[in-house]
Structures are given as C-alpha cells and as structure tokens.
Amino acid sequence: MTNSMNDIRHSRCIFMIGSNAAEAHPVALQHILYAKEVNGAPLIVVDPRFTKLAAKATEYVRIRPGTDTAFLMGLINYIIENDWHDKEFIRTRVAGFEEMRKVAAHYTPEVVEDITGISKEQLARVAKLLATYRPGTVIWCMGITQHHIGSSNTRACCILQLVLGNMGVSGGGTNIFRGHDNVQGATDVCVLSHSLPAYYGLKEGAWKHWCKVWGVDFEWIKSRFHNKEYLHKKGFTLARWYEGVIQEDKITQYTPIKAVVFWGCASNSQSQYHKLKRALDKLDLVVIIDPFPTTTAAMCEKDNVYILPSTSQYETEGSVTSSSRQAQWRYKVVDPIYESKTDYEIMEEFVKRFGFADKFYKNIKKVPEDVTREIARGALTIGLCGWLPERIKKHTDNWHTFDVDTLQAKGGPCDGEYYGLPWPCWTETHPGTPILYDISKPVTKGGLPFRARFGTEYTYPDGRKENLLAAPGVANPGSEVKGGYPEFPGWKTDINVIKEALKRGMAPFGNARARCYCWNFPDPVPVHREPLHSPRSDLIKKYPTYPDKPDHYRVYTRFASEQKVALSKEFPLILITGRMVEHMGGGAETRSNKYLAELAPEMYAEINIKVANDYGIRDGEYFWIESPEGGKIKVKAKVTDRVDEKTIFLPFHFGGFFMGKSLAHNYPEGHVPYALGEPANIVTNYGYDIITQIQATKEGLCRIRKA
Amino acid sequence: MARMKFLCDIERCIACNGCVVACKEGHQLPVGINRRRVVIINEGQPGEKSISIACMHCSDAPCIAVCPVGAIYQREDGIVLVNKDICIGCGYCFMACPFGAPQFPRGNAFGARGAMDKCTFCAGGPAPTFSEKERRLYGQNRIAEGKVPLCAGMCSTKALLAGDGAVIADIFRERVARRGSGIAWGWSKAYKE
Numbered sequence: 001m002t003n004s005m006n007d008i009r010h011s012r013c014i015f016m017i018g019s020n021a022a023e024a025h026p027v028a029l030q031h032i033l034y035a036k037e038v039n040g041a042p043l044i045v046v047d048p049r050f051t052k053l054a055a056k057a058t059e060y061v062r063i064r065p066g067t068d069t070a071f072l073m074g075l076i077n078y079i080i081e082n083d084w085h086d087k088e089f090i091r092t093r094v095a096g097f098e099e100m101r102k103v104a105a106h107y108t109p110e111v112v113e114d115i116t117g118i119s120k121e122q123l124a125r126v127a128k129l130l131a132t133y134r135p136g137t138v139i140w141c142m143g144i145t146q147h148h149i150g151s152s153n154t155r156a157c158c159i160l161q162l163v164l165g166n167m168g169v170s171g172g173g174t175n176i177f178r179g180h181d182n183v184q185g186a187t188d189v190c191v192l193s194h195s196l197p198a199y200y201g202l203k204e205g206a207w208k209h210w211c212k213v214w215g216v217d218f219e220w221i222k223s224r225f226h227n228k229e230y231l232h233k234k235g236f237t238l239a240r241w242y243e244g245v246i247q248e249d250k251i252t253q254y255t256p257i258k259a260v261v262f263w264g265c266a267s268n269s270q271s272q273y274h275k276l277k278r279a280l281d282k283l284d285l286v287v288i289i290d291p292f293p294t295t296t297a298a299m300c301e302k303d304n305v306y307i308l309p310s311t312s313q314y315e316t317e318g319s320v321t322s323s324s325r326q327a328q329w330r331y332k333v334v335d336p337i338y339e340s341k342t343d344y345e346i347m348e349e350f351v352k353r354f355g356f357a358d359k360f361y362k363n364i365k366k367v368p369e370d371v372t373r374e375i376a377r378g379a380l381t382i383g384l385c386g387w388l389p390e391r392i393k394k395h396t397d398n399w400h401t402f403d404v405d406t407l408q409a410k411g412g413p414c415d416g417e418y419y420g421l422p423w424p425c426w427t428e429t430h431p432g433t434p435i436l437y438d439i440s441k442p443v444t445k446g447g448l449p450f451r452a453r454f455g456t457e458y459t460y461p462d463g464r465k466e467n468l469l470a471a472p473g474v475a476n477p478g479s480e481v482k483g484g485y486p487e488f489p490g491w492k493t494d495i496n497v498i499k500e501a502l503k504r505g506m507a508p509f510g511n512a513r514a515r516c517y518c519w520n521f522p523d524p525v526p527v528h529r530e531p532l533h534s535p536r537s538d539l540i541k542k543y544p545t546y547p548d549k550p551d552h553y554r555v556y557t558r559f560a561s562e563q564k565v566a567l568s569k570e571f572p573l574i575l576i577t578g579r580m581v582e583h584m585g586g587g588a589e590t591r592s593n594k595y596l597a598e599l600a601p602e603m604y605a606e607i608n609i610k611v612a613n614d615y616g617i618r619d620g621e622y623f624w625i626e627s628p629e630g631g632k633i634k635v636k637a638k639v640t641d642r643v644d645e646k647t648i649f650l651p652f653h654f655g656g657f658f659m660g661k662s663l664a665h666n667y668p669e670g671h672v673p674y675a676l677g678e679p680a681n682i683v684t685n686y687g688y689d690i691i692t693q694i695q696a697t698k699e700g701l702c703r704i705r706k707a
Numbered sequence: 708m709a710r711m712k713f714l715c716d717i718e719r720c721i722a723c724n725g726c727v728v729a730c731k732e733g734h735q736l737p738v739g740i741n742r743r744r745v746v747i748i749n750e751g752q753p754g755e756k757s758i759s760i761a762c763m764h765c766s767d768a769p770c771i772a773v774c775p776v777g778a779i780y781q782r783e784d785g786i787v788l789v790n791k792d793i794c795i796g797c798g799y800c801f802m803a804c805p806f807g808a809p810q811f812p813r814g815n816a817f818g819a820r821g822a823m824d825k826c827t828f829c830a831g832g833p834a835p836t837f838s839e840k841e842r843r844l845y846g847q848n849r850i851a852e853g854k855v856p857l858c859a860g861m862c863s864t865k866a867l868l869a870g871d872g873a874v875i876a877d878i879f880r881e882r883v884a885r886r887g888s889g890i891a892w893g894w895s896k897a898y899k900e
Contacts, residue, residue: 022722026863026864030863038885055756055757056721581724582724595731640750641750
C-alpha cells in the first residue's frame with residue numbers, strides 16, 4: 001500500500017477491483033464506509049461476482065474474469081480522450097506517457113465492451129466518476145494478481161492513478177490490501193525464492209551485503225549451495241514447487257525435490273491440488289509446523305509425515321508488519337500450552353542439529369529483539385533502519401496518543417511520529433513515511449519522491465529519448481537539489497549514505513519519474529491477453545497469451561501451448577475462487593473453531609439459478625465440478641444471484657475431502673476439524689503469471705454434472 | 708436514567724458475523740444457541756442488505772406480556788432479562804417476539820425445551836452480580852463492569868451500536884444527516900416513541 005488503511009478516510013472516490021474486502025478485510029471497511037458517508041465518495045466495485053462488498057457499492061461493475069487490463073486501459077484511454085488526465089503531474093513526474101497512450105488508444109469503449117462485457121455507458125460513467133472525484137484511491141487484491149497477466153493488471157492500476165495524478169497524495173494511492181497482520185512483513189523479509197530479504201535480489205552484491213549483516217563468511221555461504229549457479233538462481237515458487245517432485249513439466253534443477261516443510265502454510269490454497277497431493281505421496285519427507293494438524297497432514301497417505309506442534313501468535317512475541325507498512329509489537333498473552341513450541345524454539349532446535357548455530361546466532365543473543373535489530377541493520381532498501389524493537393514497542397504501548405486520521409502522534413513519547421513507523425523509516429529518529437511518493441513534505445518528515453531505480457535516461461523503440469528524473473522544480477521541501485536527481489551511490493548497503501542524503505533533505509534512492517512504459521517487462525505497456533483457458537475462443541487469436549517460458553522458476557511453464565481454442569466447448573463454465581469471512585486461508589484454524597464451523601459448516605459452490613435449472617441441480621444438492629486437468633470435486637449447490645450465468649464460484653478454505661472421499665480418518669485422533677469439505681483448488685486450472693508465477697485461479701474453466 | 712438500546716446501521720453492516728462470534732465466544736454459549744444472528748436479504752442483488760439482530764430489549768416487551776410464570780422482567784435501564792430458575796421453557800415468548808430472540812437448548816428427549824436463553828445486553832442475570840452462577844447461566848456481566856456489549860464492541864464497521872438510546876440515536880442521526888438517507892432498522896417496532 002502506498003497509503004494507509006486510515007488514509008482512505010480522506011479519499012473522495014474509492015475504486016476497488018478484484019477485492020472483496022467486506023469478507024477478506026472487514027476491519028478496513030470502517031475507513032471505506034467512512035469516506036463513502038462523510039466525503040460522499042463514490043464506491044466503485046469491479047468484480048465478476050456481486051460480493052458483500054458490491055452490496056455496499058454505489059456503482060457495481062460486473063466484469064468477465066481475466067479482462068481487468070482491458071477495462072483499466074479502457075478507462076485510461078477514455079480519461080485521456082476527454083482530456084481529464086492530470087497534465088502537470090504527468091509532465092513533471094511520469095515517464096513513458098506517450099508510449100502508453102498509443103497502446104491505450106486501442107481500448108476504445110466498444111473494444112472494451114466486447115472483451116470485458118462492461119457496457120460503453122458504464123465505462124464512461126466510471127471514468128467520469130474517477131475524473132470528477134479526486135483524490136481517489138485504487139484498491140485491489142488477489143482478483144487482480146492471480147492471472148497469467150497479473151503483473152500487467154497491477155501495473156494498469158498504477159498507470160490509472162498516475163494518469164489521474166492521484167499518487168503521493170492523501171486520499172489517493174494504490175492500495176493493495178494484504179492478508180492478515182504479517183503478510184507484508186513476510187514479503188519484506190522475503191519468504192520467496194527470487195530474492196534475499198528486503199528485495200535485494202540474488203546477485204553477488206546482495207549475498208555479500210547480507211553476509212556482512214549476518215556476520216558470516218560469504219565463501220562459507222557459497223559452499224552450502226550445489227554450485228555457484230544455484231547461489232544466484234531463482235528457486236521454485238509456492239505455486240509450482242510440486243512440479244519439482246512429479247515433473248509433469250520439465251524442471252531445470254540437478255535433482256528432484258525430496259522433502260518439503262510447511263511452516264504455517266496451507267497447501268490447499270495452491271492450484272491443481274490433486275497434483276500437489278501426488279507430490280506429497282511421492283516425497284521422502286513432509287514436515288508440517290502448525291498449531292493444528294492441517295489439511296496437508298490429512299492429504300499425505302504415505303508414511304512420510306512429521307507434525308511439529310507450534311504455538312499460536314498469542315503464546316509468543318515479536319514485531320509484525322501491517323498492510324500499511326507499519327510495525328507493531330505483538331506481546332505474548334499466555335505461555336505455550338501442552339507440548340507446543342514457539343517458532344523461534346523450533347528454528348533453534350533445527351539449527352543446533354544442523355550444526356551452524358554459532359553462525360546463525362552470531363548477532364542474536366536475545367530472541368526476538370535481536371532478530372528485529374538484525375533486520376533493521378540489513379533492510380536498507382526499504383528503510384527498516386529505524387525499526388528498533390524499543391521504538392516499535394513504544395509505539396504499541398502508546399497507540400492511544402496517535403491520531404486516527406493522520407496516524408501522527410500529538411504529544412507524548414512519540415510526538416510527531418507516524419504510528420508503526422511506516423517504512424521507509426530511514427533512521428533511528430525518522431518519523432516513518434505514511435504516504436509513499438508524497439513530495440509535499442520534507443523527506444526527514446515523512447515525504448518521498450519516486451525512486452530512481454532505472455537510470456537517468458531512456459531511449460524508446462521509436463527513438464524518443466526521455467529524461468527519467470523528475471522535472472526541474474519538483475522535489476521535497478528542503479531538498480538541496482530542486483528537481484530530479486539520481487540515487488546516492490551505495491545507499492543500499494551503507495547507512496551513512498542514507499544519513500548523508502537525509503541531511504541534505506534528499507531521498508537516498510533519488511527523485512525520478514514513475515514509468516508507464518516498463519522495458520524490462522514482456523509487455524512494456526499492459527495489454528489484454530485472453531486467459532489461458534478462455535471462454536471466448538473467438539478472442540484468443542486477437543489477444544493471445546505469451547510463448548511458453550522454459551525456465552520459469554526452475555520449471556517449464558506453458559503459455560501458448562496451453563491456450564487451446566476448443567477447450568471452452570468441453571468446459572463451458574468459468575471457475576473463480578475467493579474468500580468467505582468466516583474462514584481464513586486453508587482453514588486449519590477456523591474450521592477447528594466450533595463457532596466459526598457452525599456459521600460456515602460446509603463447502604459449497606455458488607451457481608446461478610439459470611445454470612442450476614439448465615443442469616437440473618437444486619439448491620442444496622450435491623453436484624460434480626471437473627477441471628480440464630482432471631481434478632473433480634463433489635460440492636453442495638448454493639443457488640444465488642451473486643454469480644452470473646457463466647460463472648461458478650468456490651470458497652477455497654476447505655479441506656479434508658478429496659475428489660468425493662472423506663479423509664477424516666487421516667487426522668490424528670481427536671483432531672478432525674469441525675468443518676470438512678472439498679478443497680476448491682482441486683479444480684482450479686493450469687496457468688501462472690509471466691513474471692511472478694502466481695497461480696491464475698481467478699480465470700479458469702470447468703464443467704459440471706449432477707451427482 | 709439511561710435507556711439501553713441496540714441500533715444496527717444497515718448501511719454499515721457488512722455481514723461479517725464478528726458480533727455473533729464475539730457473543731458466542733465471550734459467553735461460552737453452546738453451539739446452536741444464537742443470541743445474535745446476521746440476516747442477509749436480497750443476497751446477490753442490487754439493494755442487498757444485511758443486519759445483525761438480537762433481543763431488542765423492547766419497551767412494553769411482548770415476551771414479558773405472554774410469559775405465564777413471570778420469568779422475564781425489565782430493568783429500569785430497559786434491559787430485558789430472563790430468570791432461568793423460574794422459566795419453564797414453554798416457548799410462548801418465542802411466538803410473541805417479533806425479532807426471533809428467544810433461544811432454547813435442543814437435543815432433549817421428546818423435544819422438551821430447557822430454560823429460555825437470549826441476549827442479556829451483556830448484563831448478566833438475576834443471580835448475584837459477578838457470581839459463578841450468573842456466569843454459568845447468563846454469561847458475562849459487562850454492563851456492571853461499565854463496558855459496552857461484546858457484539859457492539861467487536862463491530863468492525865461500527866454498524867452495531869449499543870448503549871444509552873439517546874446517545875446512539877444522536878450518533879445515528881449525525882450519520883444519516885451526513886449521508887442523506889436511512890432509517891434505524893426495527894426501532895419503530897421495538898421502541899414506538
């Protein structure tokens with residue numbers, strides 16, 4: 001999020017696309033509804049499904065799954081055509097506008113209507129609302145990201161905000177609601193396979209930086225890898241790791257995967273789950289570390305599983321990061337119960353047995369404070385330098401002194417600081433940055449320009465040269481350079497460079513323009529590409545997907561070869577998944593809670609009345625859903641108008657059944673969750689994002705039949 | 708004297724069921740006893756509304772009027788409570804209540820009902836305040852602790868308001884004035900004035 005949850009209270013327009021925050025982020029709704037009521041902000045909800053959030057919308061836009069980029073580019077085009085774009089903002093702080101404009105011109109209201117199913121009139125109405133009510137916020141979630149063009153979708157959202165001049169202002173911004181309280185923190189320390197913590201990447205410089213921070217020898221780290229190539233090679237992703245075991249698609253690794261550890265991770269949130277199960281039953285070792293025996297444990301039918309009971313969040317402590325980039329200290333409420341151990345203890349036991357405790361704990365004498373301190377010493381790129389445990393605790397202990405609207409403390413021990421020191425919090429005295437890219441404030445007081453990440457000049461394919469730095473006269477107050485400037489050399493690895501930049505009133509990472517044209521992406525400007533499994537076979541030729549990607553996170557990933565024109569004849573219905581408010585993630589915790597299980601006891605599929613009648617399925621009856629990949633699930637029909645006549649919706653929180661069979665007997669005695677059901681992901685389709693490899697679970701196909 | 712009331716702002720309620728779970732968890736209710744429920748109408752259609760409903764603690768409460776053994780009574784602050792030592796589980800109150808508030812334990816032989824259970828406005832019951840008996844039969848007594856009911860305290864969007872009727876009416880009136888429409892659901896039926 002560039003802004004914060006609380007800052008949405010200042011929005012004059014709220015545009016939510018691919019987000020059902022009413023169920024996934026209910027607490028955030030208080031700010032959204034506040035802006036709707038107090039500012040009279042229009043609440044525009046774009047979703048294939050009439051969600052609980054849509055029920056609160058002033059403008060509900062039903063969109064065909066997988067066509068978000070077409071709609072967003074259509075809005076951008078319509079805004080520019082009507083001369084509603086923010087010309088001064090674009091002139092001073094945006095790059096590649098002309099190149100983007102040419103691409104966007106294709107997406108006329110007529111073209112958009114054909115691709116997305118959204119009428120010309122509604123597109124015009126929404127564009128007019130966005131142009132009239134500024135600043136507006138753009139909010140999205142997994143409805144935007146979980147597509148084969150997910151990375152284009154997200155960029156189209158960003159470009160929309162640049163064109164409207166809604167960046168770097170209170171009430172504006174691109175606000176991506178993360179999941180529970182530490183999803184952002186997990187991303188920041190990077191529990192992903194393509195980068196070291198804090199987005200440093202995997203190049204030698206990144207390794208050397210972190211080795212210095214950890215106090216370990218770079219050569220020793222290197223020696224732990226198969227060879228030097230693997231030190232720098234992106235690993236498997238959460239979406240496709242199981243291909244490393246079953247190898248249906250060719251892998252580019254010297255060995256198949258032999259063991260897997262699920263540490264607080266629900267495997268039933270991964271697509272093509274029936275294939276993942278094959279991997280579980282083939283591995284030598286499966287380790288599950290969780291407070292509950294999860295669906296994963298029940299899915300393993302080979303004697304290869306170890307379950308290590310970990311504590312819940314209430315039995316341990318440490319810092320967590322909110323969606324708004326804020327840190328908070330989570331104190332322990334009770335001592336660990338039964339034989340469960342905290343995650344720190346479990347990690348320590350492993351490290352000791354692996355024999356490198358001396359290196360692992362070089363800087364860590366007191367857990368978790370010293371861990372937080374080590375992160376602060378290393379994560380310079382995102383400015384976690386000021387996140388000392390004492391400061392985080394001080395904020396948490398004094399949260400009543402902060403203003404709910406501005407997040408700033410008025411008086412008291414944290415006077416002038418922003419709650420949770422939203423990153424970048426450059427130094428031990430920096431107040432935090434509540435709004436990214438806000439040039440109205442000095443950098444030392446929480447202001448920030450756009451980052452100069454891609455050099456100072458670029459020549460576009462048509463020969464046009466553009467200066468990538470911000471225009472003269474555009475800089476934060478107090479900046480020594482009154483205009484754009486490049487990054488300070490060495491700022492990512494040396495805190496003294498950061499301090500020097502701040503002393504001069506400047507941002508360590510420079511002051512540049514935000515790019516509408518990203519030459520390092522397969523589509524420099526986002527363009528529509530039909531979902532791999534598209535219900536509109538007539539559009540595949542015009543808007544084809546990418547060529548196959550042979551080594552995409554160590555596995556051959558099919559794009560063009562998977563996009564078959566005839567598929568929708570056999571699989572005529574669109575399949576999408578999402579969340580329900582009563583359950584969380586894979587549901588291990590919530591389905592084991594008797595009250596939540598009482599409220600939402602059963603797996604179901606939302607099906608439109610017309611589809612139900614055509615197939616002879618009555619409300620509450622079981623029916624089969626089958627995927628092109630051979631997955632099938634037997635679920636109860638919930639006949640509802642939430643979905644249209646082409647779409648089936650499934651909540652993905654259930655587990656404990658597998659293609660019609662109960663797996664209840666696989667749980668340890670006394671640990672069967674109260675609510676069991678078919679995992680939706682058994683029938684989610686093949687398809688992955690071209691950059692991130694996130695699974696495309698929001699644009700699949702399926703067929704159904706009466707059970 | 709304050710007159711305790713509930714008010715659910717249907718423009719704000721998002722059907723998250725937080726109030727329901729807070730109530731059940733806080734009072735350790737058995738599964739199947741729903742002191743509070745969230746109802747959705749016109750689901751999936753424009754105009755979909757959701758509302759959280761419990762005992763409204765009515766003025767001139769019909770449950771009190773029909774109770775044959777005088778087990779239900781109203782406090783001076785308007786909170787309607789049941790004395791489970793007196794209740795015979797006849798179910799008349801359930802028939803009389805326009806909000807479906809009274810709950811009865813199920814699963815007994817021959818469909819026999821136990822004593823009625825319902826929302827206490829988190830004010831415990833006739834047993835001595837903070838006693839073990841009060842907690843066991845009626846749940847927490849937050850009103851005696853000076854706290855708002857669990858459901859309203861939990862509400863993520865501040866849709867559910869609970870407290871002095873005059874105060875929450877002011878909050879609601881201010882909201883309505885700002886957004887220009889809306890009625891307090893159920894008030895005309897429950898409170899008449």
